[in-house]
Amino acid sequence: MTMFHFLNCAILTFGPHAVYYSATPLSIILTSFLQQIRLVCLATFLKVSESDSFDPYQVLFVQSLSGIVESFDWVRRCCGLYFALTQLTHRNISQNHKFQAVGLGWAFADSVLHRLAPLWVGARGLEFTWDFVLQGLEANANLVLCLSLAALGSLIWLRKNKPKTLIPIIYACAGIVATMPSITSYLKRGLGWHFPKVVGFELFTSLVMAFISWQLFTACQRPSN
């Protein structure tokens, strides 16, 4: 039962990445994909090194300091994404699909680093909790968010002829998506929301953001066609 549960949660956490990889025409760029992973890992490490805790026991000064650090979090993510998008060596795929590879690699690396270890240690135990299933759902939401962020990022940096009216919307959406981890950790620690509630919020916002970024992407694609 315990290995079984671990298998289930692993499928939930990493399955969508594999499915996405196999469903979309990205299978031809395996080597560049690995290169992406490397870049993305580095960017993720930069992300992890921040202190993402809204610890109520900390002094106000330190809290504001961590707030400032938080505000740099989206800067870091964007930087990582920029490097990943622009430094791709193989150009076998079109610009349209590059962002998908980046987003997928990003989300996969994020899941592996943040969720594999707790999963391996915890889900194999005898005691049953819903935590790991919720963590898997969170990984799914994260995948969608990463893809949206990658799409918006590619719109910002790789597309030169964007409709003027949409530019601020694009930047705003990118900002929201990039700061999503900070928002969720604030909800968890600052407001004290329970895990299922937080996961529900993440899923909802990720779907909304994905829809918006899809609309933006198609809107920007129309003039170039």
Added chain:
Amino acid sequence: MFVEPVYSSLITLLIIVVACAELCDAVTVVDVYRLVQYDLGGVPLGSRLAALNHHAGSSLYLSSAGAAADLSRTVLILPVRELNLTFIRDYIGQRKPLGGLLLLLPPVFSPQHSDSGGGADQDSAKDLVKEVLIEVERLLIHANIPYPVYFGFEDEAVHAMLGDVKKNDITGQPATATTGGYKLVVAAPEPRKVASPAIINIQGWLPGLKADGDSNQLPTIAIVASYDTFGAAPALSVGSDSNGSGVVALLEIARLFSILYSNPKTRGRYNLLFVLTSGGPYNYNGTHKWLRSMDQRLRETIDYAICLNSIGSSSNELWLHVSKPPENAYIKQIFEGFSTVSEELGLKVGLKHKKINISNPRESQMLSFICLALRTGYVPICMVSWEHEQFSRLRVTAATLSELSVAPDFLESTGGLSDNRNFINEASISRSVKLVAESLARHIYGQQGKSIDIFADHSSLSINPSYIRSWLEFLSTTPRVAPFLSKNDPLIVALKKELADHTVEVNVQQELLDGMFTFYDSTSGRLHIYQVASVTFDLILLLVLASYLIVLFSFLVILTRGLDDLISLFRRPSSRKVKTA
């Protein structure tokens, strides 16, 4: 430039992993105490297993599923408060298979629990549970149980779990791998025999005043109490009444007489011998060995011995048990001395005579003794019911002072589960101390019949209730089963030191417990309660996930390559067939 953040992030990751590793073991953990496991004359008795790893079940499952229920992979959780005695008797008597048994005791029976003292209702409920507990203990001690039996105390976590288990059991489904529920795990190693179970006797010698030119040996009076216990759960056998009360009384009497004897002017013409014996439940083995090892001349100087056994209950009646007939002059003298003092104290002391029997009247033990004799060649000569009978066998006058009017059966009233601090009365112990000390002092100083109060209240020789209380507290939180006590055990060292404070010479005698008894270790453990999901749940989750992934795959294929591509994925083999044909 990138090394530093990588380093710190790796450390963060490690901390996360470690934190998760600790959090994931956050299950309910309860301290539990195992039923005693021992061999009596080669016959295995008690619970023979220690490790436990089965699903939890309650008594409701049996009533709903009927007699055909198979519980060999279930641990039955039975609160003693609601225990059905006939059910337990049947189950153990007919040796029905069971995965394990967990008996839950009310917190009042815990050695750490101090009773705040409820009303009369609570007392009667307490007494009722006590009766049930004594009966269950007797059943379990004398049965050979091939599965682990543990005792635990009721608390909120266990209550919640039991409530859940009962809810599941009402439907009649056994809690197994397919239906989920709770799993109880005790990780205990295989119980091993206790290598050389020791009996340790501690004696303190207080010499009397020898007048100049007096070549004769002074007579000796011995005060004896056995300090070790035996019960269903050795880790819980604190024996406050049997025989913590006797030990405490002996120490207080020793303290009072040491004050008297410290000054040569008030030193009596009797030597005093205070003996704390071990092996009490095992036919007073320690007393027997101590007497045999004693110098015969010293033994002959013993005028009489008073053995103290269970003097802590609230009743106003005590019994003096003797082996010599009541018409004997010595016995008459001793009894009269006690009666006079008891009248003054408002106590009632009765005299009970019981002849020593060479033949064993208890048939259940006769069989085991025959087996033992055939197996080892050791033939126990006689089973004694009281400690003084060991003295009487060697023709030393002795008596036992006890609140029990009838001799307890073998391994009964030896400090079991229900014998703890909350059922004992300190004032009774003080009174019994006064009774013994006063009678002895009047005899020693030749003051019988005179109205004198040697150990009067508010004098320098008054009984010290706080001394009694502190020693009682100490003994009531220390399990004292002899095979598990070594010579360096803190209890033995403390008793030795205390006697050394009050007497002139202290001797510790260490002997091996008779071969009749073999004990096994692993007396306590930690019970982990896991809430487990059933296999059905995992299968359903797998199905849901598989369908979710298939839907996701189809959705993405349609989105990126079009619906035709998706259909073509499934039509490929058939189209190839068409082409080759």
